[in-house]
Amino acid sequence: xxxxxxxxxxxxxxxxxxxxxxxxxxxxxxxxxxxxxxxxxxxxxxxxxxxxxxxxxxxxxxxxxxxxxxxxxxxxxxxxxxxxxxxxxxxxxxxxxxxxxxxxxxxxxxxxxxxxxxxxxxxxxxxxxxxxxxxxxxxxxxxxxxxxxxxxxxxxxxxxxxxxxxxxxxxxxxxxxxxxxxxxxxxxxxxxxxxxxxxxxxxxxxxxxxxxxxxxxxxxxxxxxxxxxxxxxxxxxxxxxxxxxxxxxxxxxxxxxxxxxxxxxxxxxxxxxxxxxxxxxxxxxxxxxxxxxxxxxxxxxxxxxxxxxxxxxxxxxxxxxxxxxxxxxxxxxxxxxxxxxxxxxxxxxxxxxxxxxxxxxxxxxxxxxxxxxxxxxxxxxxxxxxxxxxxxxxxxxxxxxxxxxxxxxxxxxxxxxxxxxxxxxxxxxxxxxxxx
Amino acid sequence: xxxxxxxxxxxxxxxxxxxxxxxxxxxxxxxxxxxxxxxxxxxxxxxxxxxxxxxxxxxxxxxxxxxxxxxxxxxxxxxxxxxxxxxxxxxxxxxxxxx
Numbered sequence: 001x002x003x004x005x006x007x008x009x010x011x012x013x014x015x016x017x018x019x020x021x022x023x024x025x026x027x028x029x030x031x032x033x034x035x036x037x038x039x040x041x042x043x044x045x046x047x048x049x050x051x052x053x054x055x056x057x058x059x060x061x062x063x064x065x066x067x068x069x070x071x072x073x074x075x076x077x078x079x080x081x082x083x084x085x086x087x088x089x090x091x092x093x094x095x096x097x098x099x100x101x102x103x104x105x106x107x108x109x110x111x112x113x114x115x116x117x118x119x120x121x122x123x124x125x126x127x128x129x130x131x132x133x134x135x136x137x138x139x140x141x142x143x144x145x146x147x148x149x150x151x152x153x154x155x156x157x158x159x160x161x162x163x164x165x166x167x168x169x170x171x172x173x174x175x176x177x178x179x180x181x182x183x184x185x186x187x188x189x190x191x192x193x194x195x196x197x198x199x200x201x202x203x204x205x206x207x208x209x210x211x212x213x214x215x216x217x218x219x220x221x222x223x224x225x226x227x228x229x230x231x232x233x234x235x236x237x238x239x240x241x242x243x244x245x246x247x248x249x250x251x252x253x254x255x256x257x258x259x260x261x262x263x264x265x266x267x268x269x270x271x272x273x274x275x276x277x278x279x280x281x282x283x284x285x286x287x288x289x290x291x292x293x294x295x296x297x298x299x300x301x302x303x304x305x306x307x308x309x310x311x312x313x314x315x316x317x318x319x320x321x322x323x324x325x326x327x328x329x330x331x332x333x334x335x336x337x338x339x340x341x342x343x344x345x346x347x348x349x350x351x352x353x354x355x356x357x358x359x360x361x362x363x364x365x366x367x368x369x370x371x372x373x374x375x376x377x378x379x380x381x382x383x384x385x386x387x388x389x390x391x392x393x394x395x396x397x398x399x400x401x402x403x404x405x406x407x408x409x410x411x412x413x414x415x416x417x418x419x420x421x422x423x424x425x426x427x428x429x430x431x432x433x434x435x436x
Numbered sequence: 437x438x439x440x441x442x443x444x445x446x447x448x449x450x451x452x453x454x455x456x457x458x459x460x461x462x463x464x465x466x467x468x469x470x471x472x473x474x475x476x477x478x479x480x481x482x483x484x485x486x487x488x489x490x491x492x493x494x495x496x497x498x499x500x501x502x503x504x505x506x507x508x509x510x511x512x513x514x515x516x517x518x519x520x521x522x523x524x525x526x527x528x529x530x531x532x533x534x535x
Binding site: 119122123124127130133134135138156157158159160161175176213230231232233235237238239240241242244330 | 438443446447450451454457458459461462464465468469485486487490497498500501502503504505506508509510515518521522523
């Protein structure tokens with residue numbers, strides 16, 4: 001637990017996803033003291049929850065876990081998980097960040113991550129780390145490679161039966177833990193707060209009321225494809241059927257003025273293609289269809305990846321379908337205008353439908369840090385072409401999806417640029433002070 | 437640092453302040469235990485698909501699969517052979533109610 005005193009660092013990185021960790025590691029390797037502030041119970045961000053990454057189909061966990069471990073063990077990096085940034089402002093040239101440490105109800109100095117408490121706990125809760133397709137317990141460790149590997153209690157669902165306390169070999173359970181406030185002082189800040197998917201499915205555009213049990217989000221499909229997913233294979237969540245026909249609906253929410261999200265989420269085309277390719281391996285007999293507005297394969301080797309998917313038999317249909325209904329057998333009916341075949345309105349049934357939902361900013365900077373949000377809600381970047389990591393405030397940088405949708409490659413490249421910008425800012429300031 | 441007696445009193449006060457929520461969560465846990473018992477009872481008769489279990493227990497297929505995935509996660513059931521488009525599940529041991 002952090003002390004109540006002000007803790008001093010050179011740089012504060014807000015968000016412990018892949019971009020934040022890359023920026024923190026770059027700064028720490030250059031000799032700067034870095035604090036990484038993460039609101040979740042584990043670092044790793046969205047990337048640690050993915051199955052594989054495009055276009056190389058490398059295991060996401062195999063890339064992210066070493067970065068997480070490197071950050072956790074770096075002598076110049078201090079991780080603060082389950083922390084909420086209340087506000088930050090410059091005081092006498094230094095950024096002062098007011099932080100609330102949320103209680104785990106488990107003593108982090110005593111917990112050894114054995115999970116005996118989790119096995120003993122009688123309360124089951126939707127496991128959002130697994131797309132809500134299975135349960136976790138009211139006391140739990142988020143996932144097997146979470147860092148830190150510490151249990152926490154979901155107070156909302158806990159019934160305080162005391163079973164966790166009775167089996168904990170180190171007496172780590174502490175129901176009396178409270179929120180704790182402290183201050184982090186730093187010269188620079190890097191905003192790497194990432195994204196979340198549109199949670200309210202765009203029902204007006206894609207069907208109402210309710211989309212059915214077999215319409216899922218792209219991040220839920222990532223969990224179905226992950227080796228340690230909820231079913232350890234791809235099954236239809238409505239009834240456990242191994243799907244024979246899977247459809248992807250692209251631009252679900254994004255590029256839609258009516259839904260207030262006119263921007264392209266940039267990665268959906270590629271991850272849908274990736275998921276279709278992985279599915280063709282997992283379910284070789286399944287029909288895979290991607291309904292798209294236009295395919296945006298902009299990065300290195302991305303076009304080849306798209307062509308490979310076509311060669312593997314993934315069907316691409318230029319259309320913007322709506323969900324017309326659900327059949328008694330659980331299949332989902334899509335209805336769309338056949339733009340290329342010219343046959344008018346067409347209905348097709350699929351066992352499972354994946355919505356490539358719009359990416360939304362996970363953090364709104366306004367009234368918390370002295371930086372404003374752009375019209376799309378992401379961090380305002382005044383010079384997006386020349387200096388994409390500079391914000392309006394001197395000494396505050398941004399990287400990754402905090403400033404707008406982008407893929408992992410671009411996020412990591414930006415993280416390096418943000419770290420360099422922060423290092424340059426600190427060097428200039430210190431050089432100026434030495435000269436004075 | 438709290439003394440053990442102070443700690444005990446504080447914990448008691450906390451439980452009292454959360455009495456309603458604790459009661460609701462306990463009721464939920466009781467329901468969950470009952471449903472797990474139904475699924476385990478069906479599986480004790482032999483391997484079954486989520487649809488068959490749902491039909492025999494009165495649970496919805498989606499809820500049945502949710503419980504099966506959780507029971508598998510905590511080591512109480514295993515995936516068995518495929519039967520048509522569905523996989524069978526079978527008890528790992530006879531202590532499924534402990535899940």
